[in-house]
Amino acid sequence: xxxxxxxxxxxxxxxxxxxxxxxxxxxxxxxxxxxxxxxxxxxxxxxxxxxxxxxxxxxxxxxxxxxxxxxxxxxxxxxxxxxxxxxxxxxxxxxxxxxxxxxxxxxxxxxxxxxxxxxxxxxxxxxxxxxxxxxxxxxxxxxxxxxxxxxxxxxxxxxxxxxxxxxxxxxxxxxxxxxxxxxxxxxxxxxxxxxxxxxxxxxxxxxxxxxxxxxxxxxxxxxxxxxxxxx
Numbered sequence: 001x002x003x004x005x006x007x008x009x010x011x012x013x014x015x016x017x018x019x020x021x022x023x024x025x026x027x028x029x030x031x032x033x034x035x036x037x038x039x040x041x042x043x044x045x046x047x048x049x050x051x052x053x054x055x056x057x058x059x060x061x062x063x064x065x066x067x068x069x070x071x072x073x074x075x076x077x078x079x080x081x082x083x084x085x086x087x088x089x090x091x092x093x094x095x096x097x098x099x100x101x102x103x104x105x106x107x108x109x110x111x112x113x114x115x116x117x118x119x120x121x122x123x124x125x126x127x128x129x130x131x132x133x134x135x136x137x138x139x140x141x142x143x144x145x146x147x148x149x150x151x152x153x154x155x156x157x158x159x160x161x162x163x164x165x166x167x168x169x170x171x172x173x174x175x176x177x178x179x180x181x182x183x184x185x186x187x188x189x190x191x192x193x194x195x196x197x198x199x200x201x202x203x204x205x206x207x208x209x210x211x212x213x214x215x216x217x218x219x220x221x222x223x224x225x226x227x228x229x230x231x
Contacts, residue, residue, distance in 0.1 A: 008071045009068075012065055013145070016145065017147075017153065017156055019065055022054050022055075022061060023058045023105070024160040026055040027133075027134050027164055029047065030130060055108070055130075058105065059105060059109050066079075066083075066102065069082065074220070075090045076088070083102065085097070085099040086099075090215065090220075091143060091216060094142075097140040097143065098136075101136035104133045104136070105133045107126055111123050112127065138197075142157070142204070144214070164190075172184075172186050172187050
């Protein structure tokens with residue numbers, strides 16, 4: 001008798017997709033707020049409130065994502081694997097990126113809640129890590145996601161990537177040429193990330209036998225979940 005994916009497996013997939021959407025929203029709003037690209041007539045406290053809410057919800061759904069992945073009997077993932085990067089046996093690189101992204105986001109949220117005690121300069125230094133959370137989360141999703149080949153998931157990924165790239169371009173070009181080197185660096189990094197995805201994805205997660213090449217243990221490759229995970 002073949003055992004199909006569990007409820008936890010479906011919850012892991014759903015919470016992962018929602019987390020990416022919320023993280024993207026928080027990042028885009030943060031970039032827009034920094035660049036003063038707010039909608040006319042919308043008070044700053046409203047923008048900040050939406051940004052804070054999206055960030056906190058992203059953490060909540062990430063916790064659900066982690067717990068359901070640990071509770072699911074399909075993959076040998078422990079709580080330590082979910083918070084200590086690159087220590088697991090299941091797709092260690094890609095799972096490790098997820099753990100790294102969660103740790104970075106958690107640090108950003110905690111320091112934001114303690115902003116008054118830390119002071120603006122320290123808080124801002126840690127807050128810059130939010131920019132690193134997003135590309136790490138995107139790579140984690142492509143590397144471990146079960147639905148990366150599905151049209152709906154590809155649409156979510158493309159929309160999130162385009163939204164972030166567009167916000168970076170807008171932020172980097174408004175006010176030019178002030179801080180030109182920093183702006184050029186931001187545009188260069190964003191372009192390199194997008195180009196890297198275009199080159200990597202066809203032969204990587206969108207290619208054949210990715211489950212095996214990504215580091216799925218041989219004993220799991222015949223499982224229905226593994227076959228669904230772009231085997």
